Amino acid sequence: MSVLITLADVEPAVRLNALLEADDVKTWLVSPLDDLPSEVRKARPEVIVFTGSLLDPQTLAIAREQMWGGAAVLGLADIGDPQLDQKLKTVGFADVLTKPVTPEALRQSVEELLERARITRETGLWGESDAVRQVLEAIRQMAPVSSTVLIEGESGTGKELVARAIHKMSPRRSKPFIAVNVGALPETLLESELFGHEKGSFTGAAERRIGRFELADGGTLFLDEIGEVPQSVQVKLLRVLEEREVTRVGGTQVIPVDVRVVAATNRPLRESVAMGGFRSDLFYRLNVLRIYLPPLRERREDIPLLVRRFVQEFAQQHGREFHGISAEAMRALANYAWPGNVRELRNLIESMVVLATGREIGIADIPAAIREGGAERLLPVPVGAILREESRAEGRELEFIVRSLVEVKLQLEELRRRVDEVRAERDAWAAQAGAGGAVAGPPTAVGALGAGIEPPGAMPTATVTITPGMTMAEIEKAAILAALRETKGNRRKAAEILEIGERTLYRKLKEYQVPEQFGE
Incomplete structure (x- = not known):
């Protein structure tokens, strides 16, 4: 990981550079006489720190360019101005600090951006909203321990991405990550799938089968749609979680397992407990640590960032060259409610990248059902400012x-x-x-x-x-x-x-x- 620091203001730049080098962070110092865009392309930094000249056209152009899959941009402003800070954030700055700022505080801000970039790469969860930042912070805190985690959120919000990130950032990263959608399996097969079975234990059991708990030994077992587990299996699942051992169907041997369980559900388990559909003791056993993934409509400020990421990803994947997406098209995407959440947005962007006739995705490339919003229409979000530095407005409400x-x-x-x-x-x-x-x-x-x-x-x-x-x-x-x-x-x-x-x-x-x- 590397940090590029401009020398527009020499003193904070030099002090920050010394502190980061002491932490073994690779740094690039760029003077005002250097070709800044060229240096950014060569360094490919995770974080860019502008120590001054924040309103310089070249600075703004680089910050805007980083919105398309580039570095996090941190700026040092000479005076505190909330309106200026907001404008800078709309054109690509991740954060703006007001001078004077201590070298230690500046280093902490840079390291937080580096850590966020690392977690984002691990999870694939892109976003600058408070909701996403809270999720990333929860992942960072929960990954090192072995406690059970319950992830709640609507379908398409990225629950499996979070589960995989927890595994990748944990001490179990070298061991298996086993995912199973328990809601997609019939009750007759679910017990065998989870705990395994012995040969001849039931009709069709022609050979011994190793269950998912045994396969995940030493690693992480992800149980998706945990709320759909039948009551009969819930009792046995609770016992496995408490005793840390399994017995195959039709077998007598007790097999110890060291597995971290991460469960996910698209509807609140507490409601299922209240209605009698889910055991309260199993719920409390699963709900040791909890992460809530908000639907996309609750973090619509992240939609432009996700759109840019997906456009870049699929343009490279399908060999298409795009200059971007028009402000009108971006506004239409941000105004839609996205009942299918990030999964729906991702699939739509791929289809538009493949089918768009021009080199920029325009409003005509968006399906009418999404362009017009339908019954899911929400109040517009001010995404135009992010693309064209348009003033913040509340769309149709205004x-x-x-x-x-x-x-x-x-x-x-x-x-x-x-x-x-x-x-x-x-x-x-x-x-x-x-x-x-x-x-x-x-x-x-x-x-x-x-x-x-x-x-x-x-x-x-x-x-x-x-x-x-x-x-x-x-x-x-x-x-x-x-x-x-x-x-x-x-x-x-x-x-x-x-x-x-x-x-x-x-x-x-x-x-x-x-x-x-x-x-x-």
């Missing part, structure tokens, strides 16, 4: 809010215009009445919106009184009621006055709980 504000503004302007017209007509009518002229009655606008001045003996007309603090809904309801009073309950004419459709008016009446016979 669009809806902006559109609503514009509509409210237009309604207020129209209402203000009509109020001004009413006031002008009212003043003209009042002046004419005060001068003793012949008047037929208040003008139409005054009658419709409420002039507040009525000729002696006249019937009161519909009025709308607007006071400070009224909500738009209250104003809208008042206008509808005034229109209904003006038309004596004729909804068609009221809709015409309000310049809305009759269906809209009916919906509004229902929404505001206006009696059906109002105004008649």
Whole structure:
């Protein structure tokens, strides 16, 4: 593992280099006069530390390039600015520290990135979300011990990857890793598959069979879909876990086994225990250490990283050259709920890499069911900023809010215009009445919106009184009621006055709980 350090700020660069060399970490120091992109290609580092010039176009270009399967990028900023930190992270920085930072703290940050890179390579679990970081940290802590581990998560989230990583990072790494999907085996064969059987122990047992526990001796046994194990086998499985010994079906010999069991389930075992489908004592025996793998929809910020990784992987595998994926296409992928989780995303990317006609995956290359989102549509995630440095936005939610504000503004302007017209007509009518002229009655606008001045003996007309603090809904309801009073309950004419459709008016009446016979 190696670390490339730029000499934009010499003092922290030299101090960090000395500490890392003392820890036997290979380092590359690159001065501002060197060809930085060339040095990165030669060094192929796991971590790049930019000690300054974070907003330099070349720095940003290299950070963005590392998002496609490259190094983790750490930056040292001259001043603390949360907005700048967020912008840098969206273009590829794994972390940003504010100067001054002690050499020891800087070394710790670099070593954490190196360790995360190592675990990521072991697991194949890519992501920068807090959820993924917690999983990687749990793997690092659990791998050295021999306690039983229970992994919970939906199908396609990578439970077997975690199990294999725990084995690879454990002292048992040189011993077998045996995986068995217990949910796919019928009850009649499951006991024999796990514990083995002797020749002639049942019909069809033509020879002795070594069970999975014996095959995994000294190593790790991964039991996938543990929640599907029948009750009859659960009792025997519990005994094996407690006694650390097995007896083959039809046999009498007790065989000691040294096996670490990692179990996985796609539904919470605690619920199965509560419903009586799973033994509580076996659950507690399995649930010594627990890892929860969140579904992809709960860590959607990782989708762009996964997409880039898969595009790179399958482009190399199938001999296709891609310049990347468009921001629009990436946004569509990030907006989808992915019920099949990472497995579904991976399979889709492979098909698009194979079938895409251009050198960049575009929105047209994405299947319509995923592009349109269907019933699984979620609120958009701001992935455009990751690709094109677009500003952070909440997609359709923001669009809806902006559109609503514009509509409210237009309604207020129209209402203000009509109020001004009413006031002008009212003043003209009042002046004419005060001068003793012949008047037929208040003008139409005054009658419709409420002039507040009525000729002696006249019937009161519909009025709308607007006071400070009224909500738009209250104003809208008042206008509808005034229109209904003006038309004596004729909804068609009221809709015409309000310049809305009759269906809209009916919906509004229902929404505001206006009696059906109002105004008649």
